Amino acid sequence: MPTNGLHQVLRIQFGLLNDADRYLTAESFGFKVNASAPGLKRKQTWVLEPDPGQGPAVLLRSTHLGRYLSAGEDGRVACEAERPGPDCRFLVLPQPDGRWALRSQPHGRFFGGTEDRLSCFATAVSAAELWTVHLAIHPQAHLRSVGRRRYVHLCAREDELAAEGDVPWGVAALLTLLFRGRRYCLQSCDSRYLRSDGRLVREPEARACYTLELKAGKLAFKDCDGRYLAPVGPAGTLKAGRNTRPGHDELFDLEASPPQVVLLAANRRYVSVRQGVNVSANQDEALDHETFLMQTDPQTKKCTFYSSTGGYWALVAHGGIQATATQVSASTLFEMEWRGRRVALKASNGRYVCMKKNGQLAATSDFVGADEEFVLKLINRPLLVLRGLDGFVCQRRGSNQLDTNRSVYDVFRLGFRDGAYHIRGLGGGFWYTGSHGSVCSDGELAEDFLFEFRERGRLAIRAGSGKYLRGGASGLLRADADAPAGAALWEY
Template sequence: MDEAEWTPRPARAEDLRVGLISWAGSYLTFETYKNTVTATAKGLGRRQTWEILVSNEHDAQAMVRLRSLQGLYLLCEADGSLCYGRPRTSHHGCFLLRFHRNGKWTLQCIISGRYLESDGEDVFCTSRVLSAYHMWTPRPALHVHVILYSPLNRCYARADPTMGRVWVDAPVPCLEECGFLLHFQDGCYHLETSAHTFLSHLDRLVSQPSTQTAFHMQVRPGGLVALSDGEGGTLYPQGTRLLLGLGSSPCGGEEWFILQRCPTWVSLRSKTRKFLSIVYDVEVCAASEHITPMSLFQFECNNESPNVQLRSSNGCYLVQRRHRTVMADGHPLESDTFFRMHWNCGRIILQSPNGRFLGIVANGLLMANATIPGPNEEFGIRLANRPFLALRGRYGYVGTSSEHDLLQCNMDQPDCIHLLPCRQGIYHFQAQGGSFWSITSFGTFRPWGKFALNFCIELQGSNLLTVLAPNGFYMRSDRSGTLLADSEDITKECIWEF
């Protein structure tokens, strides 16, 4: 099986979530204790995130409902007021969503025909005459580290730092060059590559963000986006090499990309310091001293369980077959492709569905033999497609603030944490200026340390991890906004999206 048979994953709930920004620059907000909706928040958080549920879509409009992360729906009442709850009839809470050429959305109540609007604070539906006050700017709510997939070309965007260009030619998104940071600023988006350069209107990568790297975004439910310069130019793949550049005549929808969170690819290393690799198309063994495309596995995990699936770059999954042999020819729905993961100081142990642990036998093959895990069943694991982390917790992103000297965990945009691998599962955290993360006696962090400290990363889901700090406690987000390392156990505040 070759790379051309790679199948992109279907849309997930996170791909359907957006924040809605009013004309005044504030976000549509779910007010937990007031049974009402406002537009006062200046940042995108959990209460400003809405899932767009589409019942019917056609060209430039769709019939939708808006559901909060708390599971309640945005409802328009007869007097034009808004609240949240459960729909009482088939049309209660339904809006006609129209997509406008400037990237804005309007939401018209199906029952009353009135438009959703804000006065800068309150939100209501009272007017049937469309105006600028009814325009809402959608902002994708998924994590800022993303990939761009072209459904027409069936390839992913890939930055080329050598040529200073972006091509849409990667059949499998296993390279770090396929990941981009999507920065939102002043209503526009800036695409930053993994090498920290920016895509510009001149179709080249430049070192700094500017007005020439700012793009307007058209957003459709389900993660479809199109980027333009606001002056008639649209980004789409061009020429035989599929250069991503601005043009004025995209054909057949080639300007549309599916925006998804950057997947997690890892390499696994045995105690003999050899990487698990696929040989002869389907056999899995510890054979290579160097990382190759056949040594990379996508880490797919249901965030509600400790089970993981490992997908190879040939599109198939590791699976336990007869005689306890592990092969790379599984399909996603096979029960024997799910392995239970255990962690030991940054090293991963995988347990097969029959209860035995995966390990390397004398001939180098991967098999599910051991009833009790030992050194042969422990694998060093390393993030393969990202040289940095952008961490998001319950209250926002981890980053620095001009108002605080400690690292914060409630930021609207992240600071990149550069990863310097130390040992398998152990990293040094380097700040953007080249200094290292330091930790205080109170378990808080500063980004200007002189010496590198050890941080242990353990994956908890497809794009979730925990960090064991140098003081022996788990790093967590705090409601105050200060990043802390003081938790002995893994709680919800210790789980980080990356």
């Protein structure tokens, strides 16, 4: 399996939702905690850390403050400990419905309450001491079976999800986790939901909803009968097995899903490595050899392209481009220039990548013309979830406008035509730019939006007006930003 940071297990960040539908919050003032927030944002985000003493207890650290939750003998709770002490140790006690009860290890009392009346003094578990885990990460990812050491893919021929892939290549490896009614659904790339019997269905019915459990940084999915999803049989078909306790076979890693792209050259053929190490525009259809995993270097903002054959694009002698590099270096980094519906790539020699007459790519041009421009298409996001600085993009209730500050998210459909993207809203209408730059979601005609992959895991979206989509202070999505930065960058 490729390394070099291509397959990164996500660090599980989450919110804790109480029985009153409010999130556990860590405040900067006085390092106090409360359960008053209706949404999941930075102050409501936590991570679990193991007990340094190697015991069964865990530590709860606020990602907002970088400090640890503690409970004193008198039941008072705070989030001010810079280093974990005995009072920071809690036992997580999963309940039959999947919620957590948190018990102080040194004092034996349970943590709970409402609003600003939180304490860790209850001697028994009631509704006020139960917490639902709500993941605070982007919900589109790859799922890897711990037991099988294989990735879950949509198998179109067998019409199922199966843990049978050595690498998460192509759109079939994308899964979307939907949080609905305190439970999770697993949605395949073709918008269907996994039911516990292994079937894929069009609606998120009861048997397609699962309680999420965390086990030492791994995920387990429990169905409504108390059984856990696991790969079953020689093909690794994903369905609920017989086990009512999660073991090795029922655990999964959630991994980041970097963008995978195809490039179309001026000769209307796809860039490929099908015929060897040379990168050439010589194929009429886009399959695995024409798909490249694209990542942006955090420091230089330049891009790398990784092929299904196991090599990075690299600049070689005489300006040629070959997919032979096993490590990221200066020769594998390409500067991306966004030119409307097309892109141009500049190699480390300061020259642009062009298509030669035989279709091979080489960095030999000093200027950009037709042979130096490519159509770049994102292929592993047919379903789009966007998260900005203040939260997820979600359609406003009873309106055609879009909020950008929600803790829940809507899943939008993505289309593509000649270098531009069309975004379809929940009701089937298209996104378009309305008055004063507001973005609406009920258009009969599709507006062309341009995607620019500016940072690792983040893109900018440019409207037909030339402005970038931005989340404003009002919480509405608007096309009014001049630069692709800050609130105009979206995790996707």
